[in-house]
Amino acid sequence: MKCIRKFTPVSPYDIQGLESWLEDQSLRGLFLVKFGTTFSIFAQGGPKRTRYRMEYCKPYYTDEPPQDLLDLYRDFGWEFVCWAGNIDLPIFRTQDPQAEEPHTDPSLQGMLLEKVEKRLKRAFLHDAILLLAVFGLMLAAGLVLSVISYPVLLAVIAYGSVQTFTRCRSWLRVRAVVRSLQDGVPMDHKISYPNRVRSNLAQFVLLLLFLASLLLHYHFNNTPAQNTQEDFSPILLSELEGRSDSVAVINCPHPLSLCYSQWEVIQIQTFGIEGGRTNWVRMDVDWYRPLIPALAEPLARDLLRTSIWLDGLGSSWWTAPIADRDGWTVTEYKLDSVDWCAIAVHEESGLQAAAVCANGQAARTRYTGSANLADHIEELAAMVR
């Protein structure tokens, strides 16, 4: 028996469309072997009108539905073909024109399909809430910063949006069928159906891209520290502190970000021991050149805004006691050849953060020392000029 694959042009929840499509294929001599949401497998044979019906039964985690269901349908001339992608939607067929339709009571059939409708509704709401939660977290963490640092989030949002829309459409479609059945209107099994091959194929490709982006993100997420970079000249901790013994670590933290280049420069100076604890000063510079230059300013604003969040963990360096988390003063500065510049100062702890952008580049500086970043504003601007 020769089998061929065909793109599936209908959704499994477009019950009438699915049944019509399968019947049309039988008139071309193609008989369903296995249904798939993107590809379906057909056996070739002589054309013969075959009725297909998608039913509902309680979820059954085996290759076939319950034996009593199979026996009853067989007694009426219907044979089981395969599942329609889900373990509660078996597909039956008959080539006997005299075989009784499986459902002769529309309201009862509506009651059955209502279980499918409720399942689809739950899945849609679950997806929608999850999508909103991810989007909400991205907004809170800075939308531009999140997307540039973790472009896999774009794939998550894109795939999640398509899935949510598809589930919503499936739910509404089944709901319309259920309401019609509950009104006593028998289901019309032969309708014209839209060809959704491109849509189904696009979803399949999107799924592959989503999985590929996850793999790439996981693979490239950890890169070793480097000693040099030549994209910009970072402001130096030694110039602020007046000492030349600081230690610098250069990192490319997100090699798969949406940037031509991205660097993190960590500089630390230690000075003396007091009360058994080593005193130290740290300055971090995060520098970006995004692929889209226009994103530099919103990125700089996100960087400064997220700098104002202080960690409450004792082991983190950018932290203050919980009671002192508020109390930031933000001052913007107008500078030549700079699109935007601002410095935030936390009065209680003395922490300072600065963000600056120009020429499609953005940089953020976070500093724990006692020097005034505002006095070194030209050095800050030089990182992006």
Place this chain on the structure above:
Amino acid sequence: MGGNSRGPLTEPMFYVLMSFLRRDMCGTEITEFVERKTRGRVKLGPGTLYTLLGKFQDEKLIQETEVDGRKRTYRITPKGRAVYQEEVDRLRSCLMDAEEEGIL
């Protein structure tokens, strides 16, 4: 499903319960009985029949008595008879009301 507290039975439900009154029945025998009794007016497909048999079993209106290969036989329970009688009484009341109106 049926009874004063559950609402009226649909025609397929009513005739399926009726089919069990005299003896135990299997799926195809139920279908033949209903089609013969209603002169083809009420037809039962396998999906409708399967759903009804499942719901009647869940509600203890019928019980499975024998499984012989593919043939499964069912019997009505006392609760099923009571539900059937309630429906007959309801239909009888409807008919009496219609006769009172004198438009038959």
